[in-house]
Amino acid sequence: MKETMKNGINNGEKEIVAINNCCKSHEKCTFHHDLELDHRPPTREAMLPEMSRSYKLLLGSLGENPERQGLLKTPERAAKAMLFFTKGYDQSLEEVLNDAIFDEDHDEMVVVKDIEMFSMCEHHLVPFYGKVSIGYLPCGKILGLSKLARIVEIYSRRLQVQERLTKQIAVAVTKAVQPAGVAVVVEGVHMCMVMRGVQKINSKTVTSTMLGVFRDDPKTREEFLNLVHSK
Numbered sequence: 001m002k003e004t005m006k007n008g009i010n011n012g013e014k015e016i017v018a019i020n021n022c023c024k025s026h027e028k029c030t031f032h033h034d035l036e037l038d039h040r041p042p043t044r045e046a047m048l049p050e051m052s053r054s055y056k057l058l059l060g061s062l063g064e065n066p067e068r069q070g071l072l073k074t075p076e077r078a079a080k081a082m083l084f085f086t087k088g089y090d091q092s093l094e095e096v097l098n099d100a101i102f103d104e105d106h107d108e109m110v111v112v113k114d115i116e117m118f119s120m121c122e123h124h125l126v127p128f129y130g131k132v133s134i135g136y137l138p139c140g141k142i143l144g145l146s147k148l149a150r151i152v153e154i155y156s157r158r159l160q161v162q163e164r165l166t167k168q169i170a171v172a173v174t175k176a177v178q179p180a181g182v183a184v185v186v187e188g189v190h191m192c193m194v195m196r197g198v199q200k201i202n203s204k205t206v207t208s209t210m211l212g213v214f215r216d217d218p219k220t221r222e223e224f225l226n227l228v229h230s231k
């Protein structure tokens with residue numbers, strides 16, 4: 001029997017069975033688009049062998065020899081790297097907040113700016129990166145400061161578009177502390193526009209979501225934007 005043929009199923013057929021099984025278990029899956037992380041894929045580490053096989057096939061498709069020394073461990077390394085780049089799928093807002101929400105009579109704006117962000121463009125599977133600034137106006141509750149950066153991690157470490165990422169961060173902060181308003185500005189460099197395609201190396205994409213008073217009151221919005229743009 002050829003090496004590619006085991007139990008009457010060849011490797012190509014196995015891939016198709018695996019993909020179909022995966023699609024079935026994701027029939028009602030909305031986690032890619034939902035603002036709630038209400039569904040999780042099977043344990044992600046369990047996906048490593050299948051992902052490694054896929055990367056090995058990819059190397060072959062590139063005309064490379066996956067058996068040469070330098071590439072022997074590449075499929076597994078690449079699979080682990082991809083799991084890391086998308087580790088946000090494994091995180092829930094509740095876990096990440098870890099109850100670091102404190103009652104506080106502070107009703108002035110809180111801004112954490114220039115939070116580094118690395119994400120993956122869902123159209124080309126190449127990175128986009130940049131910085132995120134978050135502001136909120138507390139209404140009796142404040143959030144542990146690091147948790148704002150952790151919220152950025154939950155939603156950026158997924159396959160994304162920048163607009164959705166921006167909104168998901170704002171909605172998460174709203175859920176966490178029910179403030180009078182939330183503002184999020186994301187500035188991103190998309191490698192799909194730099195390394196390929198239109199090849200505009202200096203272009204930046206700026207997106208924002210304004211909720212509550214930041215949407216309704218121009219002065220509050222202006223104060224936030226001034227703080228974000230100040231050095």
Ligand SMILES: Nc1nc2c(ncn2[C@@H]2O[C@H](COP(=O)(O)OP(=O)(O)OP(=O)(O)O)[C@@H](O)[C@H]2O)c(=O)[nH]1
Pocket residue numbers: 121122123160161162163190192193196197198
């Ligand atoms: N709105 C939005 N678009 C994005 C984001 N990331 C990538 N894109 C765009 O997704 C689009 C996909 O367009 P297609 O024409 O289907 O793909 P393409 O032929 O690779 O497009 P080009 O990048 O123009 O070469 C491109 O215009 C990308 O710039 C994002 O975060 N937000």
